[in-house]
Amino acid sequence: MNRAEKRRQRKLTGRTANKGPRKKFGGTQQALELAIQHYTAGDLPEAEDVCRDILQTDPNQPVALQMLGVIALQSGKNDIAAKYIQKAIETNPGDADGHSNLGLALQNLGRLEESAASYRKAIDIRPGFAEAHNNLGNTLTQLGRLEEAVVHFQKAIQINPDNANEHNNLGNTLKDLGDFDEALASYRKAIQMRPEFAEAHSNLGNLCSDLQRLDEAVDHIQKAITLRPDFTDAHNNLGVVLQKLGRLEESVDSFHKAIAINPDYADAHNNLAGTLKELGRLEDSVDSYHKAIDINPELADAHNNLGNVLKDLGQFSKAKAAYDRGFHINHGGPWYNAATFADGDGAGMGLPTGKASTSTFKLRDTIDQLEYLIAKGRIDSSFQQMADRYGTVLAEIQQMEKPEAVSKLTPGQLDRLGSFHNQAIHHDGPARIGAGTINGALDFKHIEKRYLASPVSVTTLDDFLTPETFSRLRDFCLESTIFFTHTGNHLVSSRLTSGFNCDLLFQIAEDVKERFPNVLGEHELANMWVYRYNNQSAGVTAHTDEGAVTFNFWITPDDANLVPDRGGLIIYAKDQPYGWDWEYFNANKHTSDVRQEIADFLADAETVTIPYRENRAVLFHSNLFHKSDQIHFKDGFENRRMNITLLFGKRQG
Numbered sequence: 001m002n003r004a005e006k007r008r009q010r011k012l013t014g015r016t017a018n019k020g021p022r023k024k025f026g027g028t029q030q031a032l033e034l035a036i037q038h039y040t041a042g043d044l045p046e047a048e049d050v051c052r053d054i055l056q057t058d059p060n061q062p063v064a065l066q067m068l069g070v071i072a073l074q075s076g077k078n079d080i081a082a083k084y085i086q087k088a089i090e091t092n093p094g095d096a097d098g099h100s101n102l103g104l105a106l107q108n109l110g111r112l113e114e115s116a117a118s119y120r121k122a123i124d125i126r127p128g129f130a131e132a133h134n135n136l137g138n139t140l141t142q143l144g145r146l147e148e149a150v151v152h153f154q155k156a157i158q159i160n161p162d163n164a165n166e167h168n169n170l171g172n173t174l175k176d177l178g179d180f181d182e183a184l185a186s187y188r189k190a191i192q193m194r195p196e197f198a199e200a201h202s203n204l205g206n207l208c209s210d211l212q213r214l215d216e217a218v219d220h221i222q223k224a225i226t227l228r229p230d231f232t233d234a235h236n237n238l239g240v241v242l243q244k245l246g247r248l249e250e251s252v253d254s255f256h257k258a259i260a261i262n263p264d265y266a267d268a269h270n271n272l273a274g275t276l277k278e279l280g281r282l283e284d285s286v287d288s289y290h291k292a293i294d295i296n297p298e299l300a301d302a303h304n305n306l307g308n309v310l311k312d313l314g315q316f317s318k319a320k321a322a323y324d325r326g327f328h329i330n331h332g333g334p335w336y337n338a339a340t341f342a343d344g345d346g347a348g349m350g351l352p353t354g355k356a357s358t359s360t361f362k363l364r365d366t367i368d369q370l371e372y373l374i375a376k377g378r379i380d381s382s383f384q385q386m387a388d389r390y391g392t393v394l395a396e397i398q399q400m401e402k403p404e405a406v407s408k409l410t411p412g413q414l415d416r417l418g419s420f421h422n423q424a425i426h427h428d429g430p431a432r433i434g435a436g437t438i439n440g441a442l443d444f445k446h447i448e449k450r451y452l453a454s455p456v457s458v459t460t461l462d463d464f465l466t467p468e469t470f471s472r473l474r475d476f477c478l479e480s481t482i483f484f485t486h487t488g489n490h491l492v493s494s495r496l497t498s499g500f501n502c503d504l505l506f507q508i509a510e511d512v513k514e515r516f517p518n519v520l521g522e523h524e525l526a527n528m529w530v531y532r533y534n535n536q537s538a539g540v541t542a543h544t545d546e547g548a549v550t551f552n553f554w555i556t557p558d559d560a561n562l563v564p565d566r567g568g569l570i571i572y573a574k575d576q577p578y579g580w581d582w583e584y585f586n587a588n589k590h591t592s593d594v595r596q597e598i599a600d601f602l603a604d605a606e607t608v609t610i611p612y613r614e615n616r617a618v619l620f621h622s623n624l625f626h627k628s629d630q631i632h633f634k635d636g637f638e639n640r641r642m643n644i645t646l647l648f649g650k651r652q653g
Contacts (some may be wrong), residue, residue, distance in 0.1 A: 045561030429502025457621035523649030540630020548649025560639035567612035
């Protein structure tokens with residue numbers, strides 16, 4: 001399967017309150033004692049009746065109000081709970097338990113800032129209130145304020161070191177922060193304290209899966225299932241790991257078990273569909289994706305993955321519709337008036353607050369593109385205020401110790417960017433054209449022979465696209481605000497599932513397939529993407545592609561290139577070794593360790609250097625290592641080097 005395909009892994013967070021609402025009530029009156037007796041015995045209706053009787057004669061009795069609030073909280077009636085508990089606090093403002101209970105009700109209602117304030121009040125009253133620290137950590141996690149959350153989980157553990165919930169919660173947050181070693185230690189500590197803690201076993205297994213420690217992941221997730229046979233998330237997660245191990249039939253069985261327990265489990269249907277796709281059962285895969293979407297129409301991954309299967313079936317129009325729906329869910333719009341976007345929405349509508357990241361080049365590129373669109377009249381001048389806000393964030397990041405690295409946006413920065421962060425402002429994909437998209441004057445038979453005769457399976461073709469196709473495609477890449485993905489090596493990019501698809505692109509893919517039957521054969525379109533680079537950049541480091549044949553072409557005018565014999569592509573006459581962990585090496589190709597390992601492997605390899613040319617295409621075997629040549633282009637948004645890649649077939653080895 002195409003490993004770029006997204007798989008929803010439903011990971012139980014296990015961010016539980018230690019004990020839920022506090023159950024300790026005071027009071028000496030006979031009626032209150034009776035209510036407490038009923039509550040302690042689990043007879044909540046009787047306890048509720050007694051409390052209501054008390055309030056008939058004493059409407060502000062704080063214990064009765066608090067108990068009614070807690071009963072409502074336990075019954076899932078959080079709005080009612082908040083009203084009762086708030087009234088109790090007004091009568092008894094020094095009740096730490098009351099403030100903590102109010103925090104829990106507000107948290108359940110999604111009123112997270114108010115919830116955090118209530119927990120902080122409880123802690124102010126009782127600094128050693130471990131449960132309030134833990135629950136505040138949960139709320140801060142939901143707000144994306146992960147570093148703060150860690151502080152409060154650690155404080156809860158300091159106060160109460162033997163609470164497994166708190167170690168598990170800390171592990172979840174450390175994992176979100178990328179501190180995997182410490183997260184592993186926290187999960188193991190939780191399990192040490194409570195060996196039967198199924199959620200901690202599952203979370204540990206999920207992290208092992210992320211770290212490619214797959215056999216260990218299977219052991220822990222199976223342990224979670226042994227402890228809780230009806231643990232739907234664990235069955236689903238086991239299916240994901242088994243799929244990674246290539247144990248596809250077992251993976252299908254695990255997803256079926258999750259669905260049997262919960263037929264409305266959209267993520268499990270989505271994951272099942274992915275494994276069925278890998279088994280070659282494409283029609284069954286389509287059915288499962290549709291089931292996932294029927295259950296949860298807002299599950300963007302299911303729409304995008306459905307698009308991938310429909311693409312494989314050659315149903316490009318249906319695939320585009322599925323991609324468009326997934327894109328709309330993830331990135332909204334497009335909108336054409338800045339007034340559409342709300343101010344002060346720190347979470348934005350794109351990435352969750354805790355996951356939102358940026359880089360100086362990403363910010364610079366966004367600013368320049370907005371101003372380019374304003375100048376072209378594609379969006380109105382009100383968007384200048386948006387560009388200015390991006391500018392303030394850019395100035396702040398440029399002052400950081402490592403300004404060129406990828407950085408997480410702070411809550412304050414996200415608040416300034418508002419709900420337009422990572423949203424589609426303009427997205428207008430060109431339609432098919434009546435004539436072919438590829439230059440008909442090219443001798444395709446000769447080009448094929450040249451490729452097949454090449455000792456390294458590489459060839460080029462100039463003036464690849466017709467002028468009309470080239471112009472429309474370049475405008476699409478310059479104007480569409482789809483470059484959400486970015487790295488620290490000065491580039492932004494977009495792919496099929498993030499907006500880089502249109503009828504014209506699919507037509508180009510069809511025409512390429514038709515013109516090169518002996519090269520592409522049974523290889524179908526697998527993926528396509530576009531990269532946009534900083535004008536003075538090292539470009540993409542050495543890597544291989546996850547396909548059989550790569551078709552790369554350039555769409556920035558030649559007069560932008562300051563060094564005409566450079567700026568293109570360097571291809572190594574050396575295949576990726578069989579069994580090479582492509583997923584790991586490609587994901588980590590920009591890290592120093594992996595870069596060095598690849599460099600050592602390629603040290604004795606001959607190279608083919610292909611200089612940059614406008615509308616030049618390079619056709620080569622995807623298993624060949626390749627990298628960008630040094631880029632020296634003119635300043636200015638329109639001059640940024642852009643390349644488009646069409647990937648055909650599945651990788652071999």
